[in-house]
Structures are given as structure tokens and as C-alpha cells.
Amino acid sequence: MVIAFHKPYGVLSQFTQDQPGQRTLAEFGFPASVYPLGRLDLDSEGLILLSDEPGMNNRLLDPSAGHxxxxxxxxxxxxxxxxxxxxxxxxxxxxxxxxxxxxxxxxxxxxxxxxxxxxxxxxxxxxxxxxxxxxxxxxxxxxxxxxxxxxxxxxxxxxxxGSFELGALKVGEWREMNPTEISAIWK
Incomplete structure (x- = not known):
């Protein structure tokens, strides 16, 4: 499973807080088995991917892959x-x-x-x-x-x-991606 999420400003790209009161991915109701593929800073917003597929993080973020x-x-x-x-x-x-x-x-x-x-x-x-x-x-x-x-x-x-765009996903919304959309990441 791969999920596209429109991360809001002020949300950590992780499920646990570094400091009390910080907003994290935990508040958005993701399936329990997913983890973020890469990060966006606390003060950045936009498209972030989450997955439960082992090895996908390395495949996506490896500089030699050039995504x-x-x-x-x-x-x-x-x-x-x-x-x-x-x-x-x-x-x-x-x-x-x-x-x-x-x-x-x-x-x-x-x-x-x-x-x-x-x-x-x-x-x-x-x-x-x-x-x-x-x-x-x-x-x-x-x-x-x-x-x-x-x-x-x-x-x-x-x-x-890759060639997968944030599109009309509103701030704080997420959805599971279909196989065609997932393949767009690798193009």
C-alpha cells in the first residue's frame, strides 16, 4: 500500500513527538502499518508518501535512482x-x-x-x-x-x-494510490 498525503505546515513527518504538543502524522488516522517515505520539514507542506512496503524507502530515496x-x-x-x-x-x-x-x-x-x-x-x-x-x-x-x-x-x-502530482488533495487529506499512480513515482 502507498498513500499520498498533503502534509500541513507545522506537522512533523513522523508518528512520534520530539517535544510535547507537537503535531505528528499520528493525528491523521493512517493505517497502523505505514511509515513515511522521506520527510518534509516541520515548516514545509505538500506531498509526502507513506507505505507499508519493505524497501520502498531505500528505493525511492537512493540518490542513484534519481527520483x-x-x-x-x-x-x-x-x-x-x-x-x-x-x-x-x-x-x-x-x-x-x-x-x-x-x-x-x-x-x-x-x-x-x-x-x-x-x-x-x-x-x-x-x-x-x-x-x-x-x-x-x-x-x-x-x-x-x-x-x-x-x-x-x-x-x-x-x-x-516523480511524475505523480499532489493534484487536488487538500491540506490534511490522504488517500491510497492506485497501481498506475504508484508507477508514476518511478518514471
């Missing part, structure tokens, strides 16, 4: 061509790791509901959106990459894993 993950990233400031080119080229050194090339391009404001709590607003500084597709996933990598090119991340939403 892409696409994020929509709201950044502080009006992102420019130079910044997206630097992101795309790769080679940014983040905590001793040199990033691989990725796809990064400015995009329109996606039609997602406002986040709760809202993203900070500063009247003098605009925000903009970047679509980024990576084949690697170090801890907080997207956030560190955008900051390294001068555009700190304000909101991060994972919208695709």
Missing part, C-alpha cells in the same frame, strides 16, 4: 534570472555538500490556500515564487539553496514526486 521532487517556493524578494540560473547550475556549497544541477524557474503565484499561520508580509519587500525540481534531498536543502542566492524561503510546498 525527482518538485517544489513551489515562495521567496523573500523578486527573484531574478541570475538567481534561478545559479540554482539550476548546481555547485552551491551547503553545509559541505555541493548541490547537483536542478531545474529552477520563476513561476506564477500558485492557487494554494493561505498558510496558517500566514507567511510574514513586508510592505516594502515583494515576494515571488520559484518552481524547483531536484533529484537529491539533503536536510533543508531547498531553503538553504534559495538563501545562498539571496532569496530566503518563506513558504515551501512539494507538489510532485
Amino acid at each position: 525527482s521532487r518538485t517544489y513551489l517556493v515562495q521567496v523573500d524578494g523578486a527573484v531574478d534570472l541570475e538567481a534561478t540560473q545559479r540554482l539550476s547550475k548546481g555547485g552551491l556549497v551547503i553545509k559541505g555538500h555541493r548541490t547537483l544541477p536542478c531545474r529552477a524557474a520563476p513561476c506564477n503565484d500558485p492557487d494554494f490556500p493561505p498558510r496558517d499561520p500566514p507567511v510574514r508580509f513586508r510592505k516594502e519587500i515583494p515576494t515571488s515564487w520559484v518552481e524547483m525540481t531536484l533529484k537529491e534531498g539533503k536536510n533543508r536543502q531547498v531553503r538553504r539553496m534559495t538563501a545562498a542566492v539571496g532569496f530566503p524561503t518563506l513558504r515551501l510546498i512539494r507538489v510532485r514526486i
